[in-house]
Amino acid sequence: MSRRIDIELTSARDDGTWTWRAAGAKQPRGVLEQALLYEGARVGDVVRADAEIELDGITVTAVHAPKGRKVEPERLAVLGPERKDPPPITSSLVAKRGGRERPASDRPPRDRDRAAGDRPPRDRAARPPRDRDRDRPRPDGRAGPDRGGRERQGADRPARADRPGRAERPAPESPSRPRPKRLNPASTHRKAVLDSLPPEQRPIADQLLRGGMPAVRQSIAAQNSQARAEGKPETGTDALLAMAEQMLPGLKTAEWLDRAEAAAAQVDDVGLRDLRSVVASADGVARDDRTRLLASTLREALERRVKADEDAWVAEIATALDESRLVRALRLSARGPEPSSRCPAEMATRLATAASEAMSPETTSDRWVALLEAVTASPVRRAVKPAGLPAEAPANLIEAATAAAGQVPALAPLLGLKMPPPPSPTRRPRPGRPPASPGAIPPPPPPDGAELQPETTAG
Secondary structure, X not given: OEEEEEEEEEEEOOOOXXXXXXXXXXXXXXXXXXXXXXXXXXXXXXXXXXXXXXXXXXXXXXEEOOOOOOOOOOOOOOOOOOOOOOOOOXXXXXXXXXXXHOOHHHOOOOHHHOOOOOXXXXXXXXXXXXXXXXXXXXXXXXXXXXXXXXXXXXXHOOOOOOOOOOOOOOOXXXXXXXXXXXXXXXXXXXXXXXXXXXXXXXXXXXXXXXXXXXXXXXXXXXXXXXXXXXXXXXXXXXXXXXXXXXXXXXXXXXXXXXXXXXXXXXXXXXXXXXXXXXXXXXXXXXXXXXXXXXXXXXXXXXXXXHHHHHHHHHHHHHHXXXXXXXXXXXXXXXXXXXXXXXXXXXXXXXXXXXXXXXOOOOOOHHHHHHHHHHHHHOOOHHHOOOOOOOOOOOHHHHHHHHHOOOOOOOHHHHHOOOOOOOOOOOOOOOOOOOOOOOOOOOOOOOOOOOOOOOOOOOO
């Protein structure tokens, strides 16, 4: 990648080449061709140069001549025809006119100003009032449009609170949780490590930060491929890989410190996924007292936040049960804050008991189906024992109950099934593993006289 650097010309050789070094420093240094220099170049000149910084060194591709002292400011030349006497620029102010002060000559002609032979003016006084056409019937026998009768129509219309169907609406769901903040780390420690490296090692460090050792191998392979195409010698791979492996631990530690300090600054607001990734990656980089203390602090904060989210989740389920919102409580139990969250045994027993009592013959069909869907998705589905099917259950309810009998085993005796069907798969098959065929051999039925004993666990 081409970069612009400041160099100092140190000496001129007999073979037509010049030596250079970084301005104000001893390193890096190198050799450039005399053809790249400007006329009048001397030893000691400090100039700007374009250089290709590669893994095997720095190659100067162009040298810019130093600018001399400006005697007068630079001027821009105006291109165009030369004018001896350009016309002066003039302006005039015009008073603003209102709409009512427009002269009569600019107004459009009215009915009284039209010439003879045009349409005669309409008599506005002879127009019938609107009230006469309100009740006039239409050709189809219906009443005419009641223009302007909003007051009379509103008087006969019931108020919003008295309209049917308002009280039956469900209460609104609780507002969604705010989106957690994303981790946005700084680059303080990474920049400090990069500044401490010599310039010839910076490209390797950049590749390590971009993609680790695979990125370094790909960069070396691409550079060697280009060198073979141009007929140049290839770069030594083993030496560069050894150098990259030596720099990798320090770069990983610096990168983790940047992320850990950013997470510690907003430990109560950052997303749990980002916080968990920082804590999980601390095992390979926490090697001194400072990093161990920071990792321990972040781990305690993670455990505290997970525990608080689980307590809030259980409290929300309990609140829904106290408010007789059983469907919402069952749906909440299926959406824990963490993949490993488990509903407590006491809450699971309470949910299963409430669902079993609610799925009774006195419940309406729509309510029974809604409860069945919520129970099927909840972790207490195998512990729910419905009291009975609704009287005169419709076909869609029987079909839904039969399909859910594999997940809620207590439905099988209510439907007259000797054995519930296998539960439907809730996860996609893994890649490379064929899905179960429809003609698979079902499990053997239980012996005669055996009763179904559904599990009472909450999972």
